[in-house]
Amino acid sequence: EEDDDDVYERERPAQMVFDTEAMAFIHAGLASVVIPAWIDRPPVTLGEKTHGKLKADNWLVLFTIFFPSIIPELWFTVSS
16 A cells, blocks of 8 residues: 655646736846846846756845835736
């Protein structure tokens, strides 16, 4: 008998969190946010296969510097 706890199955297919328009807004924000020279800018093509996988420092910069300034503006633009 197979133990169900050892089997992982995705219950539903992965979904896009942001649509094409939102991703274009995020890409524009990544390119336009002014940051100090000592901070490495994450790939502007975020979400596309061309940039490859992000490293831990890219994730940190995205979630502490870029997303806090881009995402609220995106939400405000969408809700308006």
